[in-house]
Amino acid sequence: xxxxxxxxxxxxxxxxxxxxxxxxxxxxxxxxxxxxxxxxxxxxxxxxxxxxxxxxxxxxxxxxxxxxxxxxxxxxxxxxxxxxxxxxxxxxxxx
Amino acid sequence: xxxxxxxxxxxxxxxxxxxxxxxxxxxxxxxxxxxxxxxxxxxxxxxxxxxxxxxxxxxxxxxxxxxxxxxxxxxxxxxxxxxxxxxxxxxxxxxxxxxxxxxxxxxxxxxxxxxxxxxxxxxxxxxxxxxxxxxxxxxxxxxxxxxxxxxxxxxxxxxxxxxxxxxxxxxxxxxxxxxxxxxxxxxxxxxxxxxxxxxxxxxxxxxxxxxxxxxxxxxxxxxxxxxxxxxxxxx
Numbered sequence: 001x002x003x004x005x006x007x008x009x010x011x012x013x014x015x016x017x018x019x020x021x022x023x024x025x026x027x028x029x030x031x032x033x034x035x036x037x038x039x040x041x042x043x044x045x046x047x048x049x050x051x052x053x054x055x056x057x058x059x060x061x062x063x064x065x066x067x068x069x070x071x072x073x074x075x076x077x078x079x080x081x082x083x084x085x086x087x088x089x090x091x092x093x094x095x
Numbered sequence: 096x097x098x099x100x101x102x103x104x105x106x107x108x109x110x111x112x113x114x115x116x117x118x119x120x121x122x123x124x125x126x127x128x129x130x131x132x133x134x135x136x137x138x139x140x141x142x143x144x145x146x147x148x149x150x151x152x153x154x155x156x157x158x159x160x161x162x163x164x165x166x167x168x169x170x171x172x173x174x175x176x177x178x179x180x181x182x183x184x185x186x187x188x189x190x191x192x193x194x195x196x197x198x199x200x201x202x203x204x205x206x207x208x209x210x211x212x213x214x215x216x217x218x219x220x221x222x223x224x225x226x227x228x229x230x231x232x233x234x235x236x237x238x239x240x241x242x243x244x245x246x247x248x249x250x251x252x253x254x255x256x257x258x259x260x261x262x263x264x265x266x267x268x269x270x271x272x273x274x275x276x277x278x279x280x281x282x283x284x285x286x287x288x289x290x291x292x293x294x295x296x297x298x299x300x301x302x303x304x305x306x307x308x309x310x311x312x313x314x315x316x317x318x319x320x321x322x323x324x325x326x327x328x329x330x
Contacts, residue, residue: 012201016201016246017201017204017244019202019203019204019244019280020202020206023206068155068159068160068163071156071159071192071199073191073197073198073199073246073247073248074201
C-alpha cells in the first residue's frame, strides 16, 4: 500500500449558467485587467488516500466523484494523483 | 392520516411542515430524525415531507450529503412503492441529489439569497398535489433560498414539459412566465416538478408558509388540501 495525495477539480459544465464565474469576470474587467474572457469558478477537493497503486487510487476517487463529490448533471471533474510527500510544504497543520 | 416530517441536521422548516400537516390536513404529524431506519413505529405514513433548511450546512452542494442519510433509503423505498413525497426548498434539492427527481438546483443567477413573496402558476392541476387548484391559477407564496436555480439538459426539460411534470412555474404579477417573474434564473421559470409516477413533488417556494392569513397568504393550503383529497380517494 502507498499513500497518495489526490486532488479533484470540480467545475461547472460548460454551457451552464455560471453566475459566480460571471461575477468574477465582471469584477476583473471593472479592475481594468485586459483581455478577460470566460471565467469559471469551481471547487478543489484534496484528500490523502492509501491504495495499492496510483491507478487504484484514481479508480477509487472516480467512484467517489460519481457518487458524492460531483453532480454529473451540472459539474465536470478531473482527478490528479501523486505520491504523498510527508514534507510537502502545503501539508495542513496538525496532520 | 399520518405525516412524517424528516429532520436533517440543519433543517429549519420542519416545524412549519409539521404544523401545516396538522392544521390543514388534520393529520397526525411526527418528526423522523435522519439517522432513523424506518419512517414511523406505526408503519408507513401517508405522506413524507422533506422540509426546507440547510441540511449539513449545504456543504459540498445543497442536499448532497443529506441524500445519504440512513432515512433516505426508507424514503426512496416509500417513493418506489407509490407513497406521496413532498420536498420543499432544501427538500427539493435533496430529491434531485437523490435522483428521485431529474435536474439540479444551482446558485441563483443573481448570486443573492432571495427571501420574498413570489407568484407561481399551477401548470398542472390534475396531480395529487394540485387538484384543489384551478388550472393556471396564480398563487402568492414565499421563497427563501440562495440555490433555487433549476437546471436540466434540453431533453429532460422537453420531457418534463411534454409529460405535464412541470407543476409550478414562476410568473409575474400579470401571470406571465417572464424574466421579471423569475426570482432565481430557473430554466423555463420552473418552480416545481414531479416524477414520472406523479407521487414525488419538489418545489422551491414554501406552501407551508402560506396556510393562514396571519402569514400573509393562504395560497399554499391547496397543496395540502389536494394531498388530503388524493389520500381520501386511495382509501
